[in-house]
Amino acid sequence: MGDHGVVKQSVLVVEDDARIRAVMRMSLEEEGYEVREAESGEAALRSFEARLPDIVLVDLMLPDMSGFEVCRSLRQNSGVPIVVVSARADTHDVVAGLEAGADDYVTKPFVAKELAARMRALLRRVGAGDVRESEYRFGDLEIEPDAGVVRRDGTEVALTKTEFRLLCELARHAGSVLSREQLLDRVWGYDYLGDGRLVDAHVRRLRTKIERDPSDPDLIMTIRGLGYRMTKP
């Protein structure tokens, strides 16, 4: 994307296997990122506090704490995009990673190009180019796509970048149903075979932040077998 060359985007690689860390550093540098490494969860949190990265890659198996815990700690005060890099692709690992706050996951062995594509999708500027409105209102929920701000009853709601992009996408098409595939394509940049669980987990998290009653939502509706729909204001 256009950021190349001007200011390098920084990526924090949290991985305990030194060899994998080394090849990830090399291939990410090849893609034009500035790479910082952490070999444990503790080191990752320290590095994160010292300087905020633009994106974090977390291995699930770390010596001191699990990747899930790292995700949760980072999420407490940051919306930075997190990609879980795991050797396990079992359903419960994927779901647990997403519940812990990850934006996406990549399974080992990954192809460097694929990882780079995932990162590019997550680092895309929010709502860039295709947002028509400068503000959306749904009752007492206000969304300002350009400013990257969401308010409920006048109070700002902290959303991650991915949650924000998902909300903007739903808001832009309020009243019509978006399939999981469409959302995967537009928010995560996945082709036809993306993992629908990404969408479901993010919708769940988004609801806990913007709905009055997350178990009985009135803004983001599930349309069974089809996808999701934002209620028209």
Add this chain to the structure above:
Amino acid sequence: MRWSLGLRGRPGAGRGLRFRVMLSFALGGLLLSSGLAAVTYGLADRYLVSQRERNAQRQAFLNARALRDALRSPNASVSETLAALEVPTGSSVVVQRDGKWYGTSVALGRTSVPRVMQKVVSAGTGGHQRVQTSTGPAIVVGVPVPSIQADYFEIVGLSELENTLNVIRDSLLGAAALTTFAAALLGVWAGRRVVAPLRDVSAAASDIAAGEIDRRLETRNDPDLDPLVESFNHMVGALQVRMERDAQFASDVSHELRSPLTTMLTSADLLTARADELPPRLREPVALLSEEVHRFERLVSELLELSRAEAAVEPIELEPVNLGELLLHSLTLTNDQEFVVEIDPDVATTPVLTDKRRVNRILSNLLENARSHGRGIRAVTVSRADGYARFTVEDCGDGVPVEERQQIFERFFRGAAAGRRDDGSGTGLGLALVAEHARLLHGRVWVEDADGGARFVLELPETPA
């Protein structure tokens, strides 16, 4: 993989347990009731006959005395006296006096009295004997009457008794038949009762085979059945532990292999990306290395995919899928020469409930197979009929010999060189994966002839069980 214990009366499956229980009950009933009937009949026969004999003797003595009293007066004639005697119907009296024979009945006359008896009686000894006369069985009672130099014989017909016994016999036979029938019915009922728990076991086993590994049998507080229930549950538990351990092993292996593979793959990609900076002599080995690492990665992924599919680790994720769209998507990855694509309009408009990723894996593997073993794709179709969705992939190769059409879906199968070409890029697992995923989706896959080439057909039920 569904199986049952065969309790549902498969045709031609031999004699089942229920049949054997019913048969035992029926045979038991038959033996018992016919034994009882025989004993009852024997007793009745003996009692009735001996009673009759006693009556006959008493009557004979009374009549003989009456005859004697009557014949003491010199004017009395034997014939008249006989006519005055009380002789019940079916009986008759024969008297011998002075070598002359007198009788009350033509049918039961002197000929009915055995000669031996005639001699014994005329020698002065009384007695009785069962005989067969022209009108049926009878008892002959002989009484010597020496005071008037006569021998008195009374022939008592037993036809009436015979009739009574026949009625008794028929009733007993009828009762025995009824008892046998009732026992057979009881046997059917008992058989059902006995088999009911086995049916439960069978149903549970089917459920477990279908993937419901948490299913267990409930104990019935029955000391005869509970050991079966317990050992069944124990077996399923042990199986479950084992399956989980296997799945865990696959998962561990996956982790152990994936980390080094990640390093190798990424390094190879880095080398390939900068191949032009390498000395020319190293470019070929680097290309070979990269190719093999990628193939190795595919092999490991597919092995794991296969073992996970076999262990049914991942749930089947059903969702409405437009099969036409899915087919077109799997074709976007091909860069083959021209080939025919046919999408049934019905397929294009109606989504089918299935697992998109698995169908996609099947299609990509079939397409890959046509590419690397069948000299390229010739035609691809998708259609619907009779509740099934059907994909076909035809290639331009030499087809698959009939004897290899089953084996070809086995892992690492390499056919006799004749028909199948191998460009060295395959892992040998593609078609095994196809078969495994098709099985999980309750579908079928097979290969047939198509104008010289091979046609792989995938049939998926539109309403997966």
